[in-house]
Amino acid sequence: MDPLTGEHVALDLVNTRTADGDLLATADDLRVWLELEAGRVGDGGDWIPGDGDLAAVRSVREDTSALLRALRAGKRPPVAALDGLVEAQRRAPATTVPVWEGDVLSAVRVRAGGPGERLAAALAEAAVEFAGSAELARLRECEAGDCVLLFVPAHPRRRWCSPARCGNRVRVARHYHRHKDV
Ligand SMILES: [Zn+2]
Numbered sequence: 001m002d003p004l005t006g007e008h009v010a011l012d013l014v015n016t017r018t019a020d021g022d023l024l025a026t027a028d029d030l031r032v033w034l035e036l037e038a039g040r041v042g043d044g045g046d047w048i049p050g051d052g053d054l055a056a057v058r059s060v061r062e063d064t065s066a067l068l069r070a071l072r073a074g075k076r077p078p079v080a081a082l083d084g085l086v087e088a089q090r091r092a093p094a095t096t097v098p099v100w101e102g103d104v105l106s107a108v109r110v111r112a113g114g115p116g117e118r119l120a121a122a123l124a125e126a127a128v129e130f131a132g133s134a135e136l137a138r139l140r141e142c143e144a145g146d147c148v149l150l151f152v153p154a155h156p157r158r159r160w161c162s163p164a165r166c167g168n169r170v171r172v173a174r175h176y177h178r179h180k181d182v
Helices: 009-014 027-036 051-072 077-089 117-133 136-138 163-180
Strands: 094-101 104-112
Touching: 009 051, 009 117, 027 051, 051 077, 077 117, 094 136, 104 117, 117 136
Parallel strands: none
Antiparallel strands: 094 104
């Protein structure tokens, strides 16, 4: 199954771990996910992530998941998760560099570190920003009993991570149960 994309990047990352399995099990899975997230995550280009990069991203994912699920439960997030997200950002700190080109000065944010470190740092930053934003109050988990995916509904009546993935499936199951005993 393809990863669910299009939510906040922090949620897209957490949602790569579904109830059925891990959609970032290999470095190639990460490469495919980065293609799906092109323009939103990573530097673009034709960088091929390796196992070390995968480990860094998965570590940020686990910390983000622990952070968001604790906050959703009204609990204080685990210190280790918070530390992990800070540490990932420190490995690739960002500097806003003034770039003079032609007659125009632009402010360009540049991260230190290799591509994998920059990716993990950007994801960790996105997670902390989301957790500290007003959006957090609207964070929901899919209502399908066997689904753990997270989303922020654009419409308050949205109940499923996606209609195709869970909405239809739950409706079909309900229909089946209703008619089974007749
Ligand atoms: Zn779902």
